[in-house]
Amino acid sequence: MAHPLPRSVTIHPAARLQGRIRVPGDKSISHRALMLSAIAIGESRIEGLLEGEDVLATAAAMRAMGATISRGDDAIWRVHGVGVGGLLQPATALDMGNSGTSTRLLMGLVASHPITVTFTGDASLSGRPMNRVIAPLGLMGADITASPGGRLPLMVRGLCPAIPITYTLPVASAQVKSAVLLAGLNAPGITRVVEPVATRDHSERMLAGFGAQLTVEQSETGRVISIEGEANLKPQSITVPGDPSSAAFWMVAATIVPGSDVVIENVGLNATRAGLVTALRLMGADIEEQDARTVGGEPVADLRVRHATLRGIDVPHDLAPSMIDEYPALFVAASFAQGRTIARGADELRVKESDRIAVMLAALTANGVSCEEHEDGLTITGTGGEPIAGGATIASNLDHRIAMSMVVAGLHAQKAITIDDASPIATSFPNFFDLLQTLGGDATWG
Template sequence: MGLRGTVRVPGDKSMTHRAFLMGGIAEGTTVISNALLGADCLASLAAVEALGAHVQQTEQEIRITGTTALKAATIDCGNSGTTIRLLSGILAGSQETYTLTGDESLQRRPMDRVTVPLATLGADIEGTYAPLTIHGQPLVGTTYTLPVASAQVKSAVLLAGLFATGETTVVEPILSRDHTERMLPKFGTDLTIQEQEQGRKIRLQGPVRLQATEIDIPGDPSSAAFWWAAAILGADSRITTEHVLMNPTRTGFLQVLRQMGASVEITNRRETAGEETADVTLMTTSLQAVAIEGEQIPSLIDEIPLLALLATQAEGRTVIRDAAELRVKETDRIETVVSTLRKIGAQIEATEDGMIIDGPTPLVGATVDSAGDHRLAMMLTIAATLQPEIEVLGNEVVEVSYPTFYDDLKTLQQTNP
């Protein structure tokens, strides 16, 4: 049985984190609508409140009155790598001492990828894993070249640059998610972006105080991707996701779907908060195997578990390379995706920086565990729409990024009884 209908997925996770954190240090009251209220983003909201920002929440919007005097605090970032890494940038140039910690999973994730570049601005941060202790210091702008594409590292350095004296420049060899540099001008910050042969340079002059603004957050394409995959894989399926973020650094998954043979219908294009949005419709499709590698990877890193599932139903051998970053996500996503998909019948093997999948392979019933990973839980649930004898344990973890996931699934199932 396929799925049919229309879904409006929750607000974009990356944009919500940034809106909360920037609003917390902006002058005035920032008004945010359609924010994602999953566990990770709520960690960022609680963090700015702990630092002295004033937060008011209604059903329609969140209002954050920012503060410059960031109070000393111990902040629990939960399972949110974005919260701890971006906060590290904000707090490095503040006046107090701060402790950033998180749950057991977060404490296993490496933080030196952020603490090392922040040190080039003069940051004093103890710890290579959480908990981190940050001693606020006067910072001096610098030029930092990213060794690998990383939106979190880029964002941490740029946010530290707001508090630094002089010019801060980030050079990225491959474009990563650019929500920070799109959103900072909304908060009144002047950025210059220069595209060069050797990389993309983003510059800002500090110190600078952000100014409050209004932000309407579009739907998260990483959440919409689960319904795109479900529409492709299901029999007689057609699903439209409304008002989805179409940032070019986030549409790699749609491009790969087209490569695999899917027909992607994009309508109702418009702009909000400096970002393009649209409605996206997909339907049942036969898939062909592809190679996914290189510059494609940063724009679809979160969708690779889904791509692995799609590849099990595609004709031929799919190869995913250059995705070693998956090994330091909520879990080692390469190992967990490979081991769980094997349990449900996939012909899949792990490589050092990706995986190889042969298809098409019928899925078989099994009990599988989310391993505490929200994206793995949702991917396995989509697999269960194809093979109802798949039972997913630990599916409550979807609260991290998509609290209404199972409600929306039920609606789509009822539309096509």
């Protein structure tokens, strides 16, 4: 799945941002909804699915392995599943585009089915190591042949029946946890994952919702998630809440641009994903939760965010797992705070779509922000609320979150900021620039 041709975009300073917007459906939940619907027996309905390139890659992969998936004129997706153990041999390699989540979770699904699947991806995804998933799936009996460095293209030869294991996560990773649990669905007996540091729990919530026999217990070594194999999943009607990772950009934008008052509707506030809200509030952000409710088993609220003066903080390390994707946006917020913000504990940023520590360091420094690099994060000295210098052209490195973060930075800069290639934004947030315009932002395409 190739990216569209590169399109540069120049972001002009905004007078203020104002209005009500709704962000796309949560990407993590959208992936899992498609996958579990595809291995349930019967028709599931999914409302609010994120229709970005990453999630469409998951839909295409599940179709290639036998599921019937369609989108109605009512924007509801209908999935007829094949049942656990029913995945079919795909005719060709699965092109996962830029989606690391799709790749790692589908490796888990395939690992316990008697099929052989080759995974490919774009240049960015092909540079991301898969060893942390390969290791536990190998213990379960899957035969995985990867390119040098544990990278794509790679081939998974599943084993059926697979071997149930107890696996302690060496690093906090919801993707690795989910891959092992998905493999355990078609393995006889009990498969267990022990996570010393809790990560996002969408897989556990959704597996239980589909009828899997799953338990979560606390032990001296951490959370123990156990799943009983050879499951029969029942079809579901799923409503996907708004993606907190997408809402993050507008939370930061409304906070840093003077005079702003923005309401972001239907934002998922699962505690394992809400770390950025906590961090921004510690910095002094004005974020009000309105109409708190539960949607599809997930906590949701509308967020009213108004401009506020931020202060630098030492970001608590224990927030990292619940905001790992939001660090680029946090780095932008820190650029406008009073004093220094130390944001560390995020080694995982080095192996995302890009090395997000190095790339954000280069982007912010080029636009006049004072930064110090650490192996696991950045220390940033902010402007105290004044505009940053701006004026530079930055490289997005095929990373959607880098591109969107620097769009936000450009909204409060002395000179316009240009992003060399904004096309990767379509992977997760197809209407990002439409919402920017709705709120009063201004972008010029190159």
